[in-house]
Amino acid sequence: MSVNHPKGSAEYINRLNKIKVLNLIRESGSISRAEIVKQTGLSAPTITRIVDSLINKEKLTSQVGIGESKGGRPPVIVQFNGEDNYVIGIDWGRTHIYGVISNLNGNSLAKLDVRTEVGDGFETDLKRVISLIEKLLHKSKIDKRKVYGIGVAAAGFINKKTDIIEYSPNFKWKDVDIKKPLKEFFNVPVIVDNVSRVMAKGELMYGIGDRCKDFIFINIGYGIGSGIIMNGQAFYGFDGMAGEIGHNRISDSSAGGLQCSCGKKDCLECYSSGRGIAEMAMDKLKFYPNSSLNKLEKISTQTIAIEAHKGDELALYIFNQAADYLGLAIASVANILNPAAIVLGGKVMKSGSFFTERIRTVFNREIIQQPNRNIELLQSQLGNEAAVKGAVSLILNEVLNFRV
Known part of the structure; x- marks a missing residue:
């Protein structure tokens, strides 16, 4: 391109x-x-x-x-003239695949969301993505020749020199190529990027970007990652793997320790991601026989958050610990990169103001304080649309720079 x-x-x-x-x-x-x-x-x-x-x-x-x-x-x-030209955005998540077809003005014509099964492999999910895109095209009734391309947000370590997902801890993928089969099937340009960086690009194009060009987007969902925007451009690092904040160790537990999906132990994801919070609750239940979590049919980040709101001791302990580790990790990144703002997004950030404020308290305590320095800590306004809007922006950016 x-x-x-x-x-x-x-x-x-x-x-x-x-x-x-x-x-x-x-x-x-x-x-x-x-x-x-x-x-x-x-x-x-x-x-x-x-x-x-x-x-x-x-x-x-x-x-x-x-x-x-x-x-x-x-x-x-x-x-x-964005009304009659189109882009497809795909948020390829661990538990769902969300797709949208949008014109170049950012207005959505059709949206679809399909659930995925944890045990399904790449080929099964690829078929779901292809079927979802075909349904989007049928539902929107647009001329396929006016589709500029497909943008895809996916979790994993994506080598931007090869566009291969070398490893995805969330999916357990190794050396997966999303781009080639989609490009061959639909005969349009396809751009694939790490979901957290894509969310940052969505924020740049449709959110905080209208007033801030230097920020870090922290994606706290099933896993944890970050997208770094410097001077209005995404920062990739040497081969495209910058921003993996979730796989930094935050606890020095020499004996045992929690096993992370990346293969290491005691990463931030083990304690503060959606997966980590749920697993932590299930592991601790035996020590809290009076916890209301014992009465739940299903333990998830969402249900734990509800019980934390009600004051359950175990639920509060798990969320406070998650917030404390996040505040420390985010402050460390901010001290190194000196952004104008930190934007918090992802499904776990919907847990409630008690969680956000605890993160903010620790962040403000740990950030380097200067009289004229004020790094904003904001919550993304794009909600569940952050990744899919970012995926749309992948292609829109190529259009605006005459690369497609």
């Missing part, structure tokens, strides 16, 4: 100018050609050529009317 033009060439400069103009039009909602000239510093003939190409060739903008004249020729108004 890359476009290779030698730096300094006419083609390279034209592409950079076109990217600048297209993104300005999209961010402005609607704007006159004269205002584009003013804001970009490009010449009027250059803007005319670029805008004409965006309207007639790429069809990513459209002329929507004539503005009010302030003397001289009335301005021509253009806007981003």
Whole structure:
């Protein structure tokens, strides 16, 4: 999907100018050609050529009317043409697969959510994803030729040099290629990225990104991961595995210790993830015979949170411990990377304000304090849509940079 033009060439400069103009039009909602000239510093003939190409060739903008004249020729108004161009986003989760088909303005035309079984392998889930995408296309009744691509958010260590998921602790996948079969089946570009980084990209495109370009998204769900945004760009590290906060050891238990899904012991995920919280509760039940958790038909993060709200001793102990470890881990990352904000997301963050505030208390205690320094600790407003919106943004970003 890359476009290779030698730096300094006419083609390279034209592409950079076109990217600048297209993104300005999209961010402005609607704007006159004269205002584009003013804001970009490009010449009027250059803007005319670029805008004409965006309207007639790429069809990513459209002329929507004539503005009010302030003397001289009335301005021509253009806007981003996202209504009739489409993207598919997939949130490939451990317990469910959630898909959406959206236009380039971010408006969803159809959504579908299917449950998965813990014991199912990659091939079974791949068939579910293909079936879900086909149903989305049928449900939305759009022209398949207007689909720019498919973005996929999945948990695992994704090598961005190969696009292979080398290992996924949550799925137990090894050397899995999601991209190739989807690309071959649907004949469109496919981009796959780590779910926590995808959620950070969704936040950048549709959430905090309109006012903050340096933040860390902490995804606290079945597992724990983070997505790092620096100067408006995702940080990948050397080969794409940056952000694995959930697999750092947070307890020095030389004897025994909790086994993590990654193979190590006493990782943050063992204590603070959805899986870890549920497993911790089941392990501790025998020591708390009077706990209301003993009366539950099913023990899950959600049911434990409900009992914690009611004041159950065991439930509160488990959630307070999870919050304390999260506060410590997040503060350590913030002290190293110095973001403007930390955004908390994922299903476990729906447990309640008592959980969020406990994290905040520990975070504020452990962060390096300076008089003029205030790292915001926020909760994501995208909710369950964070990963799927991020998956949509994977392709939208390629469109805005003329790589598809």
